[in-house]
Amino acid sequence: MAALAGVGEATVSRVLNGRANVRPATREKVLEAIRALDYRPSSVARSLSLGRTMVIGVVVPWFTHASAVERVRGIVAALSGSPYELMLFDVESEDRQRRAFELLDRGDRADGLLIVSTLPTDAQLERLRTALLPCVLVDARHESIPNVVVDDVAGGEMATRHLIELGHTRIAFIGDTPPEFRFEWSRDRTLGYERALERAGLERRPHYVREGTRSRHVARSIAAELLSLDEPPTAIFAASDTQALGALEAARSRGIRVPDQLSVVGFDDVEVAAYVGLTTVRQPLFESGRRGGELLLRALDGHPLAAHSEVMPLELVVRGTTGPPPTAVA
Amino acid sequence: MAALAGVGEATVSRVLNGRANVRPATREKVLEAIRALDYRPSSVARSLSLGRTMVIGVVVPWFTHASAVERVRGIVAALSGSPYELMLFDVESEDRQRRAFELLDRGDRADGLLIVSTLPTDAQLERLRTALLPCVLVDARHESIPNVVVDDVAGGEMATRHLIELGHTRIAFIGDTPPEFRFEWSRDRTLGYERALERAGLERRPHYVREGTRSRHVARSIAAELLSLDEPPTAIFAASDTQALGALEAARSRGIRVPDQLSVVGFDDVEVAAYVGLTTVRQPLFESGRRGGELLLRALDGHPLAAHSEVMPLELVVRGTTGPPPTAVA
DNA sequence: CTGAAAGCGCTTACAG
DNA sequence: CTGAAAGCGCTTACAG
Numbered sequence: 017m018a019a020l021a022g023v024g025e026a027t028v029s030r031v032l033n034g035r036a037n038v039r040p041a042t043r044e045k046v047l048e049a050i051r052a053l054d055y056r057p058s059s060v061a062r063s064l065s066l067g068r069t070m071v072i073g074v075v076v077p078w079f080t081h082a083s084a085v086e087r088v089r090g091i092v093a094a095l096s097g098s099p100y101e102l103m104l105f106d107v108e109s110e111d112r113q114r115r116a117f118e119l120l121d122r123g124d125r126a127d128g129l130l131i132v133s134t135l136p137t138d139a140q141l142e143r144l145r146t147a148l149l150p151c152v153l154v155d156a157r158h159e160s161i162p163n164v165v166v167d168d169v170a171g172g173e174m175a176t177r178h179l180i181e182l183g184h185t186r187i188a189f190i191g192d193t194p195p196e197f198r199f200e201w202s203r204d205r206t207l208g209y210e211r212a213l214e215r216a217g218l219e220r221r222p223h224y225v226r227e228g229t230r231s232r233h234v235a236r237s238i239a240a241e242l243l244s245l246d247e248p249p250t251a252i253f254a255a256s257d258t259q260a261l262g263a264l265e266a267a268r269s270r271g272i273r274v275p276d277q278l279s280v281v282g283f284d285d286v287e288v289a290a291y292v293g294l295t296t297v298r299q300p301l302f303e304s305g306r307r308g309g310e311l312l313l314r315a316l317d318g319h320p321l322a323a324h325s326e327v328m329p330l331e332l333v334v335r336g337t338t339g340p341p342p343t344a345v346a
Numbered sequence: 347m348a349a350l351a352g353v354g355e356a357t358v359s360r361v362l363n364g365r366a367n368v369r370p371a372t373r374e375k376v377l378e379a380i381r382a383l384d385y386r387p388s389s390v391a392r393s394l395s396l397g398r399t400m401v402i403g404v405v406v407p408w409f410t411h412a413s414a415v416e417r418v419r420g421i422v423a424a425l426s427g428s429p430y431e432l433m434l435f436d437v438e439s440e441d442r443q444r445r446a447f448e449l450l451d452r453g454d455r456a457d458g459l460l461i462v463s464t465l466p467t468d469a470q471l472e473r474l475r476t477a478l479l480p481c482v483l484v485d486a487r488h489e490s491i492p493n494v495v496v497d498d499v500a501g502g503e504m505a506t507r508h509l510i511e512l513g514h515t516r517i518a519f520i521g522d523t524p525p526e527f528r529f530e531w532s533r534d535r536t537l538g539y540e541r542a543l544e545r546a547g548l549e550r551r552p553h554y555v556r557e558g559t560r561s562r563h564v565a566r567s568i569a570a571e572l573l574s575l576d577e578p579p580t581a582i583f584a585a586s587d588t589q590a591l592g593a594l595e596a597a598r599s600r601g602i603r604v605p606d607q608l609s610v611v612g613f614d615d616v617e618v619a620a621y622v623g624l625t626t627v628r629q630p631l632f633e634s635g636r637r638g639g640e641l642l643l644r645a646l647d648g649h650p651l652a653a654h655s656e657v658m659p660l661e662l663v664v665r666g667t668t669g670p671p672p673t674a675v676a
Numbered sequence: 677c678t679g680a681a682a683g684c685g686c687t688t689a690c691a692g
Numbered sequence: 693c694t695g696a697a698a699g700c701g702c703t704t705a706c707a708g
Contacts, residue, residue, distance in 0.1 A: 017685095024695035029687060037693060054476065056452040060399065061685035064390045064700050071433070079422060082617075085415050092409060092436045101449070102434045103401070106422045119431070122386040124701095146384065261621060287412075288618050291591060347701095354679035359703055369677055391701035394684050454685095 021049035032057055063124070072100045072312060073126035075116055077134050079106040081230065081258065082286040083301050087132050087154060090305025098313050100127070107134070114140075123147030128312045130154060132305070150315040154308035157325055162315075164307045164326040166299045171330045172208020172253070173215075175281045175297050178332055179251040180216045184279060184341045187213070188224040188242045188249035190235050190259050202227075202255045205283065209253060224249055228259075235262030243270060243278070250278060250341035257282035257289045257296055264292070264337065275339035285333055293336035300328045351379035362387055393454070402430045402642060403456035405446055407464050409436040411560065412588065412616040413631050417462050417484060420635025428643050430457070437464070444470075453477030458642045460484060462635070480645040484638035487655055492645075494637045494656040496629045501660045502538020502583070503545075505611045505627050508662055509581040510546045514609060514671045517543070518554040518572045518579035520565050520589050532557075532585045535613065539583060554579055558589075565592030573600060573608070580608060580671035587612035587619045587626055594622070594667065605669035615663055623666035630658045 018025045023046060030038050031046040038046075049055070063069045074091055078084040088104070095102055103126055107113035117136060119125055121143040129144065133155040136144070141161065144151055153163035179187050189209045192202030206225065213220055226242065228234040235254060239262060242249055254260035260282030267278050274280060282289060285298035307326060315321040348355045353376060360368050361376040368376075379385070393399045404421055408414040418434070425432055433456055437443035447466060449455055451473040458480040465486045466474070474481055483493035509517050519539045522532030536555065543550055556572065558564035565584060569592060572579055584590035590612030597608050604610060612619060615628035637656060645651040 018695095025686080026688080026696085027694060030694085033687090039693060042693075056477065058394070058454045058685050059449070059452055060390060060394045060454045061700090062687080064388070064394050064684090064702085065686045065688085067700075069390065080419060089410060092434070096436065096438070096442065101455075102436075104422070104432045104434045106426065106432075108426070112426065119389070122389055124388045124390045125431075147386065288621065291595075291618065292622065348679095355702080356680085356704080357678060360678085363703085367677060372677075388701050391684090392703080394686085394700090395702045395704085397684075 017049060017053060017055050020053060021046045067124070068127050069124065070100055071103050071126045072128050072130060072309075072316075073103045073105060073120050074130045074132065075105045075107055075113070075120070075134065076132040077107045077113065078230075079104075079108070082288070083256070083284050084133060086286065086301035087305035087308075090302040090307070091130055091132075091154075091309045092305075093302070094306045094309025094313065100313070100316070117144070120144070120149065121147045123149055128152075128316050130305075130308050130312055131156065132308075150312060150321065152308045152312045152315070152321070154304050158323075160323050162311055162321045162323050162326070164304050164311070164328060166304075166328050166330050168204030169208040169211065171283060171297045171299065172205035172255075173212040174208070174330060174332050175205075175253045175283065176209045176212035177216070178295070178334070178338065179253065179279060179281060180212060180218065182251075182279065182338060182340050184251040185218055186221075186224070186247065186249045186341075187218075187251045187253060188226070190238050190242075190252060190254045190263065191225070191227045192230050192255055193227050205255050230256055230258060232258050232262040232265065235259035236266045237262075239263035239266035240270070243267065243272060251280070251338070252278065253281045253283075255283055257284045257286045257294060260294055260296065260337075261288065261292070264294070274337050277342050279338040279341070281338055289333075290335070295335045295338040296333050298331045298333045304328055347379060347383060347385050350383060351376045397454070398457050399454065400430055401433050401456045402458050402460060402639075402646075403433045403435060403450050404460045404462065405435045405437055405443070405450070405464065406462040407437045407443065408560075409434075409438070412618070413586070413614050414463060416616065416631035417635035417638075420632040420637070421460055421462075421484075421639045422635075423632070424636045424639025424643065430643070430646070447474070450474070450479065451477045453479055458482075458646050460635075460638050460642055461486065462638075480642060480651065482638045482642045482645070482651070484634050488653075490653050492641055492651045492653050492656070494634050494641070494658060496634075496658050496660050498534030499538040499541065501613060501627045501629065502535035502585075503542040504538070504660060504662050505535075505583045505613065506539045506542035507546070508625070508664070508668065509583065509609060509611060510542060510548065512581075512609065512668060512670050514581040515548055516551075516554070516577065516579045516671075517548075517581045517583060518556070520568050520572075520582060520584045520593065521555070521557045522560050522585055523557050535585050560586055560588060562588050562592040562595065565589035566596045567592075569593035569596035570600070573597065573602060581610070581668070582608065583611045583613075585613055587614045587616045587624060590624055590626065590667075591618070591622070594624070604667050607672050609668040609671070611668055619663075620665075625665045625668040626663050628661045628663045634658055 105116040117140045128150040135156045157163045226238045228238045252263045263280050282296035285296045435446040447470045463485040487493045556568045558568045582593045612626035615626045
């Protein structure tokens, strides 16, 4: 290449990188040779030399879930104006997650990391740190890593209070199974639920609090069980829209009218929620991804990141699945 | 590193790659040094040396669409057992697409390419070919590249025939805008629609065939216009579920009952479709991604790919949004 | 079984 | 403004 152009390698490099200090005639010669050879510079060699890959890694479990996808979309949007490409690590098991971090903490696969809806172990975080890999957490918090989150306790309380204000006293909660990915929002939403009950002076009924994997199917059978209790709840707060949809299905299949006989509140406000008229707590999914992407880009740009929590706003969106409880007794 | 262990670099490399011909004692020394130094081998250097990156690029426009995401999920599933990582190129504009291919056709960013729901120009394909980059097309066809597709003409015909068999004669079609990404399935579905009408001896009414960008919002207003024609259609076939949902909204907001007064058929069978009971033509979105991934992995494994079309099956899923037309006249 | 050396293809001081 | 040379950190014949 350099030979054909009759110049040194350094000059080719200068031309390729658009440096100023090259004489026009020389530049022309190089450009000509590039054309003649259909020459394509190697990004790998460049990466090795520069120690940068121009890749941002995104680690996300639950890529099968609408909310995770929505966050990834936000990340994609944030990166779209940047020179970085996105490498996606879908880690649907702890094993896959471990492997992903083992690859990433070598430090030369990506220049930075966005970790979504999962919290690496402290050992993993320590290795990422020693690999000098800037990280931003989205939908997970850690005191030593910048993160963008929502206040799940407040969200759980918001949803529950809405039901209480409508007059409900028998309010059930369908949460997630304990955090396989050290993922604690479901627990926080439970706390919010309990706090709302407590503040309203309502008793907590342990059999009204149920957990299951985050799927419509499972939530549907949990809801079915709740609805066949001797004293069934008049309202259900589900820790995610997906689960709320399952609850709606359970009601529908038993001929229970919503919201006349049963109120249902979800969490997230995924796209379907608006379509089916689900009352829910909206969290800015897309925005959280975008914001995380922005923070990381800023860090990559040399501005050091403070390890703080950026708390995104939550909003109760009242639609058609909540109303006053059926008039008790008669 | 090699120094600390008191061995040559080659030996370190052998240990790292688990080659057999290393004496156990030597191996131990190396392993010990690795531990002591917290040594992490560089994948970039390895890539440069080997000429392989262990990365598969996925080019996908419309990552904002549920169907694209579903395909990507299938790809993720296919790669999950492999040693390849996934690099995602969301190309929501022609310009981004051009840039993505310019990066990829250097040939050292990824070892293979999955191109989803878009067809590169011939010039782009030629450059990918000279870069020796194996490609598989998903949801796009090209005679010289292996691809996995569905028969969109047959699908369009299937949906339309269903409506005809129910007794409809005034059937409208909401398609996509002309293919920004050289993306022709909407046109093919239109052809299928027209063919079904023709075979049934029904007249084609040009004002019943409308196009709009693939969004619920746009489809909704198109449907609203169709429904306010002097002689409105009794059935609408939409080229995607997203658009079908828009049509349903239009009907709902005008108090038109579905399916009593209006039948609606979609295309894709995205997750929401089942939930809202939409009759649709199911195409195996997830499967298409998975299959594409498998084909590419096979190619990467040294088995040359024949440039053939793998046609995935289409299936009419009849649910609650289609029925006989309202009994005419009275 | 093991090591010295060349090679992968860039970038970047360092001299001119 | 430009080139020779070293360096980024691996792998792989080639000798021993």
